[in-house]
Amino acid sequence: MTLSHKLRTFGTGVAVAALTATAAQAMELRAWNIHVEDYPNSIALEAFAAEVADKTGGEITVKLFHNGVLGNQPDAIEQVRLGILDMGQFNLGPMGPSIPETNVVSLPFIFPSIPAMYELMDGDVGDAISAGMEAKGMRALAWYDSGARSFYNSVRPINSPADVEGLKLRVMSNDLFVGMVEALDGNATPMAFGEVYQSIKTGVVDGAENNPPSYHSVNHFEVAKYYSLTEHLIIPECVCISNAAWDGMSAEQQDIVYTAARNSAEQQRELWQAREAASMEAVQAGGVTVNTIDDKGPFQDKMAGVYDGFLAANPDLVELVGLIRGGS
Ligand code: GTR
Numbered sequence: 288m289t290l291s292h293k294l295r296t297f298g299t300g301v302a303v304a305a306l307t308a309t310a311a312q313a314m315e316l317r318a319w320n321i322h323v324e325d326y327p328n329s330i331a332l333e334a335f336a337a338e339v340a341d342k343t344g345g346e347i348t349v350k351l352f353h354n355g356v357l358g359n360q361p362d363a364i365e366q367v368r369l370g371i372l373d374m375g376q377f378n379l380g381p382m383g384p385s386i387p388e389t390n391v392v393s394l395p396f397i398f399p400s401i402p403a404m405y406e407l408m409d410g411d412v413g414d415a416i417s418a419g420m421e422a423k424g425m426r427a428l429a430w431y432d433s434g435a436r437s438f439y440n441s442v443r444p445i446n447s448p449a450d451v452e453g454l455k456l457r458v459m460s461n462d463l464f465v466g467m468v469e470a471l472d473g474n475a476t477p478m479a480f481g482e483v484y485q486s487i488k489t490g491v492v493d494g495a496e497n498n499p500p501s502y503h504s505v506n507h508f509e510v511a512k513y514y515s516l517t518e519h520l521i522i523p524e525c526v527c528i529s530n531a532a533w534d535g536m537s538a539e540q541q542d543i544v545y546t547a548a549r550n551s552a553e554q555q556r557e558l559w560q561a562r563e564a565a566s567m568e569a570v571q572a573g574g575v576t577v578n579t580i581d582d583k584g585p586f587q588d589k590m591a592g593v594y595d596g597f598l599a600a601n602p603d604l605v606e607l608v609g610l611i612r613g614g615s
Pocket of ligand 1: 321360376377378380433459479480496497498501524
């Protein structure tokens, strides 16, 4: 019997009791994932699901929906917050509009390196961000790596901020990224990930920005042949669960789910390193021109206004930003 059937049949009071009883016996967690099935994140999520099913003796199962089939990321984030969806493997970038604490990792060049990001996210900074999420309906169980994002486009290589001028670039849905591109005198278009390939191909935008595995996995490299290693954003990702699903579990089940997510993050981080290298090779074999940028200083200097605006608008996040910047 489905929950809605129960609600119709018994009325709310009895239905809640029935749901609780069912939850203690068997719970299926529906989980959103944007990536293709052989992506490091997807493989790690499969391992997470297997561990949860195994350790709970089948009491909890995780049904994974890869390839973004359950909708775009901003919508999925809202659905997990509301408990309509149980879980999601989210990038923190599109979370900023609804969960302000997550925005600190969307500030350009905020983490000095990937190892520093790991250390901070596995410590106080990650805890503070997860607390912000909890207040808005979900929590982070573990942090996945998403490398560094760089610009790519179909027009020219980017070596200095002046090369960005006039380029139409897709960004994830968050005003911070619009501000970032505008600070470089480019034109920013927020857009869902799934629309980017066609948009570059048809010239709606000239390019976008992403890490090598995503640039490669959904074939953006075929239509935007200049990949310039600006590495302007290091945005971690979460394995997130709705408060509703979390609160419906026993303490023992929560422990199993948490541990499985942490274990999957260890695997994801290892797979990520290998995938990044493989993607860089594959896109170059596919005709992409990659250029490195020895001095990122001119790009960083242009971001002063983005920081000033953010800190002025979010005085309560000044300390968290300071924790990251001083914490390496
Ligand atoms: C990827 C990230 C996705 C999504 C995508 C995008 O790197 O893993 O969750 O945020 O970028 O650009 O929309």
